[in-house]
Every structure is written in structure tokens, then in C-alpha cells.
Amino acid sequence: MNEKNQFRELWELFWTFAKMGVMTFGGGMAMLPILQREVVDNKDWATEEELTDYYAIGQCTPGIIAVNTATFIGQKRGGVSGGIAATLGLVFPSVVIISILAGLISNFADLAWVKNAFAGIQVCVCVLIFNAVLKLLKKSVVDKRTAVIFAAVLLGGLFLKLSPVWFVVAAAAAGIILKNLEAKRA
Amino acid sequence: MIYLRLFWEFFKTGLFAVGGGMATLPFLQAIGESTGWYTYTDLMNMLAVSESTPGPIGINMATYVGFTAAGIPGAVVATLGEITPSIIVILIVAAVLHSFRNNPYVDRAFYGLRPASTGLIGAACAAVVLEVLTSVQLVAGEGGLVKAPVLGGGSLFNVPGLLLAAVLIVLTNFAPKKITGLHPIVFIGLSAAVGVAFGFAGA
Numbered sequence: 001m002n003e004k005n006q007f008r009e010l011w012e013l014f015w016t017f018a019k020m021g022v023m024t025f026g027g028g029m030a031m032l033p034i035l036q037r038e039v040v041d042n043k044d045w046a047t048e049e050e051l052t053d054y055y056a057i058g059q060c061t062p063g064i065i066a067v068n069t070a071t072f073i074g075q076k077r078g079g080v081s082g083g084i085a086a087t088l089g090l091v092f093p094s095v096v097i098i099s100i101l102a103g104l105i106s107n108f109a110d111l112a113w114v115k116n117a118f119a120g121i122q123v124c125v126c127v128l129i130f131n132a133v134l135k136l137l138k139k140s141v142v143d144k145r146t147a148v149i150f151a152a153v154l155l156g157g158l159f160l161k162l163s164p165v166w167f168v169v170a171a172a173a174a175g176i177i178l179k180n181l182e183a184k185r186a
Numbered sequence: 187m188i189y190l191r192l193f194w195e196f197f198k199t200g201l202f203a204v205g206g207g208m209a210t211l212p213f214l215q216a217i218g219e220s221t222g223w224y225t226y227t228d229l230m231n232m233l234a235v236s237e238s239t240p241g242p243i244g245i246n247m248a249t250y251v252g253f254t255a256a257g258i259p260g261a262v263v264a265t266l267g268e269i270t271p272s273i274i275v276i277l278i279v280a281a282v283l284h285s286f287r288n289n290p291y292v293d294r295a296f297y298g299l300r301p302a303s304t305g306l307i308g309a310a311c312a313a314v315v316l317e318v319l320t321s322v323q324l325v326a327g328e329g330g331l332v333k334a335p336v337l338g339g340g341s342l343f344n345v346p347g348l349l350l351a352a353v354l355i356v357l358t359n360f361a362p363k364k365i366t367g368l369h370p371i372v373f374i375g376l377s378a379a380v381g382v383a384f385g386f387a388g389a
Contacts, residue, residue, distance in 0.1 A: 022240045025369065031242070057286070060296050061279060063272035064244035065206040071276040080277060087273055091249075091265050094241030098249040099261045101235060113382050120381020121234040122227065122318045123347045124374050127354040128237065129311040132208045133304060134359075140300035150301035150308070157212060157309025159333050161219075161326040164212045164306050168202045168299065175298020176291055183290075 006078075010085040013074050016043065017089030024066060031066045035073075045077050066090060145178055188256050189263045191221070196248055196267030201275075204296075205303040207236075207244030210268075212306040214251055215313065223255040226317045238371045244268070319344045319351065350380055 020038055024031045032055060039045045046054070051073075058068035067087055074086025108114050141147050153167045199213040211233070218224045224232075232254070236246035245265060252264025279286050286292060316322050321338040354373055358366055381387070 021242070024242060025240055025371075053287075057279060057283075058276075059206070060204075060292065061272070061275050062202060062204050063200045063275065064210075064242050064268070066242040067245065067269050067272045068276050071273050072280060075277055075280050083273060083277055083280075087269055090242070091245045091269060094239075094245040095249050095261055095265055097239050097241065098236070098246050099253055099258050101239060102250055102253040102261070105231075105235065112387075115387040116382045116385050117378035118231050118234070118381070119347075119386035120350065120377040120379070120384075121374055122230045122314075123350045123381075123386075124354055124370075124377035125230045125234050125237075126311070126315050126318050127351055127358060128370055128373070129208070129211070129233075129307065129314065130355070131358055133308045133311050136205070136208075136300075136304040136307065140304045146297070146301040149298055150305045153302045153305030154308045154312075157306045158312050158324065161331055161333055163198075163216055165198060165202045167302055167306060168204065171298040171302030172295040173298070175296065176294040179290075179294035179297055 006081075009078055010081055013078055013082055013085040014089035014092075017070050017074070017086045018092045020070075021090045021093040031069070035069065039073055046073055050076070149174060189259065192252055192255055192260055192263045193267035195221070196252070196264045197270055199248070200268040201271035203244075203303075204299050207242055207247065208307055209303050210244050210247060212310040214247060215310050217251070221255070224251065226314055228254065230314055230318065234374055238374055319347050346384055346386060350377060 016038060020031065020034050023034050035051060035055075036048070040048050040051055051069075054069050054072040055065075058065045058072065061068050067090060070086045070090040071083040075083035078085065105114075137150070141150050149171055153171060156162065156167060157164065195217045199210050199217070203209040203213055211229075214229055215226065218226065218229055229251075232247055232250040233243075236243050236250060239246055245268070248264045248268040249261045253261040256263070313324065316324065320343055321340050322335050322342070323338055324333040325336045326333040354377065358373060360366075
């Protein structure tokens with residue numbers, strides 16, 4: 001591939017993922033149907049099975065699921081630089097839109113009605129986070145041991161002034177130890 | 187230098203937050219606490235805007251927090267910091283795809299990671315609920331490890347807020363599917379209108 005073609009290819013990755021970034025409302029799960037249409041049906045960059053695989057791995061690797069999936073598809077299409085181009089494309093609209101909005105909001109933050117509106121919105125955000133926890137609980141707490149891990153991290157996270165990093169590392173170790181013991185007993 | 191600090195804090199968030207956008211919330215709370223760049227309440231507003239605009243929520247929040255800390259360059263640096271570990275990890279995983287999928291240790295680690303991630307988000311949830319709906323705050327002493335509840339000023343409960351929360355919980359969980367399936371932006375808009383109509387901030 002000559003240099004000009006390679007540039008065009010990277011640009012196409014960037015641009016396609018930028019468009020998908022604008023169309024994704026809510027992230028994560030909301031993105032899958034859009035990926036299916038663009039990446040599988042329109043561009044033929046991956047098969048349905050590959051996309052499902054990438055998505056599953058994107059969920060069980062650290063970071064934002066949509067970002068992980070974008071890197072995966074980009075690297076398949078154009079190697080390391082392809083992975084980077086796709087990911088930068090995906091986040092580009094967010095950076096532009098949020099920077100503009102954040103600037104606007106900080107200008108109007110002192111108006112009485114804006115303060116009242118955000119006081120109402122804060123209540124809603126509490127409920128939205130609460131609902132997210134309920135949904136995650138069903139998927140992550142599957143037996144007594146996972147219930148204990150959940151409760152311990154919940155209390156620790158709330159009452160200890162510790163970086164979440166420590167809980168994540170300890171929980172991964174606990175998962176490996178518990179499952180290893182189980183495998184030995186079986 | 188603030189940009190280096192931003193990049194590092196978000197690099198850690200991207201590397202250790204497992205389970206998507208909402209999983210970054212406890213990390214963002216911890217960053218706010220340790221740097222003083224923003225309060226819990228600021229973070230709630232950022233989350234609301236991030237849910238209501240296009241783009242993955244986790245990326246929108248990183249951009250917003252970065253912007254709050256250091257303007258547009260901060261927005262760019264925070265976002266790049268958050269996606270850098272993803273890019274590195276995925277490029278490595280892609281190279282060893284087959285053995286990654288079949289590695290029992292990955293499964294085992296995630297058996298522990300999933301409930302822990304839920305627990306961290308649950309703790310973040312409890313902290314913001316206390317912040318928004320009560321005057322109770324959890325505060326650690328200077329250099330202390332344990333946070334204790336402290337009563338702030340004003341009334342103990344935010345009664346109008348609790349009523350709105352109860353209505354929203356019913357609407358988002360127990361109403362007919364036509365209502366529970368609505369996009370969060372609808373409920374955010376509704377809550378903004380209620381906040382303005384009833385003077386929620388007392389402003």
C-alpha cells in the first residue's frame with residue numbers, strides 16, 4: 001500500500017468512527033446496532049461474529065466499552081495506526097460537543113433558573129445511577145461469594161478514603177483465588 | 187503541571203475502571219476529592235450533561251472533567267489519558283486473541299471484578315444520594331483513612347428532592363414499558379422542569 005492510500009484508509013476509519021460517535025447516545029450497549037450497520041453491513045470491515053467477539057472482549061477489558069471496540073475494529077483494518085485512528089475518531093465529537101457545552105453552561109451557571117434546573121437534574125442523576133447499579137447487580141452478583149465481594153467493596157468504597165484502584169486489584173486477585181480453590185476441589 | 191496530572195489521573199481511570207462509562211464514576215469522585223478540581227455536585231451536573239449529549243458517556247465525562255480542570259487543552263488531555271490504556275490493552279489482546287479468549291485466569295479475575303465494579307458504583311451512588319438528598323456528608327479527618335458521617339447545615343432531608351426521586355424510581359422501574367424504555371434525557375428534562383417550577387435550589 002502506498003502512502004497516499006494508507007492516509008486515505010486512516011482518514012476513512014477516523015471519519016466513520018466520528019460519525020458513529022455522534023450517533024451513539026448513551027454509549028456502551030446503545031452503540032452495538034450502529035456498529036452492526038456501519039462496520040458489518042456498510043463497510044464490510046468485520047463479520048457479525050468478529051464484531052460480537054470484539055464487543056465481548058471490549059466489555060471484559062479495562063476502559064470504555066465503545067473505545068475498546070473501536071480500537072479492535074481499527075487495528076483489524078489498519079494495524080496499530082488504524083486502531084489509533086478509529087479511537088480518536090470515536091472520541092473527537094465528544095471533545096468538541098462537550099467543550100462547547102461546558103463553556104456555555106459555565107457562562108449561565110449563576111442564573112437562578114439554571115441553578116434550579118440543575119438541582120432537579122441532580123435528583124434524576126441519583127436515580128439513574130441507582131438504576132444502573134440495580135441492573136449491574138443482576139449480572140455481577142451470581143452467588144454468595146460475589147455477594148460478599150459486592151458488599152465489602154460497597155462499604156469499603158463508601159467509608160474508606162482509598163483509591164478505587166486498590167479495590168479493583170484486590171477483587172481480581174480474590175476472583176482468581178476463589179475460582180482456583182474451586183477448580184482444585186472439583 | 188496540571189496537564190501531566192490530568193493525563194495520569196485519567197490514565198489510571200482508563201486502566202482500572204472495568205465495565206464501561208458508569209464504572210469511571212467512582213474514579214472521578216476520587217479525583218475530585220484528592221485534587222479539589224470539582225465537587226460531587228459539579229460531577230453530578232457533568233454526568234447529567236454527558237448522558238444528554240451524543241457520544242459514549244465515559245468519554246463525555248472525561249472531556250467535561252478535563253475542561254473543568256483546565257479548559258479545552260484539559261478536555262483533550264483528559265480524554266487522551268482515558269483512551270490510552272484502552273488502546274494499549276486492546277492492541278496487546280488483539281495480538282494474542284486466541285489465548286486471551288481461552289485463558290481461565292481472565293474468567294476467574296472477572297468473576298471477582300464484576301461484583302467489585304458494581305460495589306464501587308454502588309458506593310458512588312450512596313455518596314451522591316447523601317450529597318443531594320440529605321445534609322449528611324462523609325468526611326475523613328486530615329490524613330485519616332476512615333470517613334465518618336457529619337451533619338451539614340440546613341434540614342436533614344431534602345423533602346422535595348426525595349419526592350421527585352420516588353416518582354422517578356417508579357417511572358423508570360415500575361411504569362409500563364412504554365415509559366420505562368424512554369431515553370434518560372426525557373427524565374433529565376422532566377427533572378429540570380420540576381426543579382425550575384418548584385425552585386429546587388432555593389434560588
